Amino acid sequence: MDEPLLRRENLLAAIKAIPSFDEAAAARARLHSDRLTKPPGSLGKLEEMAAQLAGMTGELWPDLSRRAVVVMAGDHGVCEEGISAFPQGVTLQMVLNFLNGGAAVNVLARAAGAEVVCVDVGVASPLAHAGLVSRKAVWGTANMTKGPAMSLAETLSALLTGVETAHELANKGVALFATGEMGIGNTTASAAIVSALTGLSPEDTVGRGTGISDEGLLRKRTVVEKALEVNSPDRNDPLDVLSKVGGAEIAGLTGVIIGAASRRCPIVIDGYISTAAALVAARLAPACMPYMIGSHVSQEHGHPALLRELGLSPLLTLDMRLGEGTGAVLCFHLLDAALALMGQMATFDSAGVSGGKE
Numbered sequence: 193m194d195e196p197l198l199r200r201e202n203l204l205a206a207i208k209a210i211p212s213f214d215e216a217a218a219a220r221a222r223l224h225s226d227r228l229t230k231p232p233g234s235l236g237k238l239e240e241m242a243a244q245l246a247g248m249t250g251e252l253w254p255d256l257s258r259r260a261v262v263v264m265a266g267d268h269g270v271c272e273e274g275i276s277a278f279p280q281g282v283t284l285q286m287v288l289n290f291l292n293g294g295a296a297v298n299v300l301a302r303a304a305g306a307e308v309v310c311v312d313v314g315v316a317s318p319l320a321h322a323g324l325v326s327r328k329a330v331w332g333t334a335n336m337t338k339g340p341a342m343s344l345a346e347t348l349s350a351l352l353t354g355v356e357t358a359h360e361l362a363n364k365g366v367a368l369f370a371t372g373e374m375g376i377g378n379t380t381a382s383a384a385i386v387s388a389l390t391g392l393s394p395e396d397t398v399g400r401g402t403g404i405s406d407e408g409l410l411r412k413r414t415v416v417e418k419a420l421e422v423n424s425p426d427r428n429d430p431l432d433v434l435s436k437v438g439g440a441e442i443a444g445l446t447g448v449i450i451g452a453a454s455r456r457c458p459i460v461i462d463g464y465i466s467t468a469a470a471l472v473a474a475r476l477a478p479a480c481m482p483y484m485i486g487s488h489v490s491q492e493h494g495h496p497a498l499l500r501e502l503g504l505s506p507l508l509t510l511d512m513r514l515g516e517g518t519g520a521v522l523c524f525h526l527l528d529a530a531l532a533l534m535g536q537m538a539t540f541d542s543a544g545v546s547g548g549k550e
């Protein structure tokens with residue numbers, strides 16, 4: 193079997209391995225929640241989150257103490273078109289910052305007891321560090337306004353790196369995941385993916401990313417339109433879309449989501465880029481949908497529409513627009529709170545509190 197075919201087989205095997213959501217466990221969690229000393233439903237999304245976690249893991253009180261944010265990094269040839277407020281070299285510099293523990297995601301991960309796993313799937317320059325997972329599928333993507341960003345083989349390689357990274361971490365006991373990414377130019381690739389898969393116009397999917405000017409925003413829209421025109425990705429073939437107008441780190445995250453779901457692990461989806469990866473994952477493997485938790489509504493222009501498309505209702509609105517996994521890792525605190533309430537609140541019976549009259 194040639195390599196891309198073998199990789200496609202491996203991907204299909206991971207997709208097939210995704211267990212279905214355990215509705216009975218979720219129902220047991222809701223029943224328990226209704227016995228706790230509060231009006232039913234009054235803890236809102238915290239209650240629903242506990243039920244979702246039970247359905248994902250099959251357990252009412254899952255141990256989610258080992259957790260990781262997987263930060264996939266890759267460069268984008270489309271940066272040549274002037275679509276970011278920052279130079280391409282910042283991708284590499286920020287990866288080193290992650291590895292030295294100084295980025296926003298490192299700080300928030302430490303506060304939430306999570307490890308930061310940084311994976312080079314597509315940085316355009318040589319990169320070596322003891323803490324880095326080095327799995328380059330491509331040395332930066334090609335400029336998607338001139339042809340496909342990646343070959344199918346490169347795309348599958350990045351995707352499988354994501355699946356394998358999730359599996360390796362799950363084997364080590366990681367039970368809760370967050371998606372993170374670094375790649376200057378990746379809000380452009382994300383917008384192109386979202387437009388290609390949903391039919392939404394670039395006007396609705398292109399935003400300011402790192403903070404591009406009004407003039408830059410218009411250029412960025414034109415760039416996405418051109419990339420779609422030049423490559424005509426097939427909206428019914430998520431791999432075609434991912435390879436032609438995507439990026440290695442986005443493909444890697446798609447794989448992480450599929451890999452986590454196949455191990456019944458909840459995965460918190462970060463901002464715009466991560467949600468674009470989640471859209472690809474949902475189209476490739478609808479069974480992974482119930483394992484996703486939306487973290488926050490990003491300030492990136494197209495994010496609310498993308499979240500609606502996926503049916504994700506995010507937990508936070510904090511006016512964030514950073515990525516890296518920052519919003520996702522923040523939500524770990526909320527998941528901890530949801531499980532603590534389930535495990536530690538008294539019931540009406542145990543506390544001698546009268547139940548509702550209806």
Ligand SMILES: Cc1cc2ncn([C@H]3O[C@H](COP(=O)(O)O)[C@@H](O)[C@H]3O)c2cc1C
Pocket residue numbers: 275276277278282286373374375376377378379380400401402403514515516
């Ligand atoms: C210092 C710095 C740290 C970041 N951390 C995440 N991003 C975010 O910005 C990039 C996407 O925006 P655009 O498409 O406009 O380039 C991604 O790397 C994303 O993770 C950063 C960007 C910068 C500059």
Ligand SMILES: O=C(O)c1cccnc1
Pocket residue numbers: 379400401402462463464465466490491492512513514515516
């Ligand atoms: O929502 C995000 O993930 C985002 C938005 C702008 C820039 N970088 C990331």
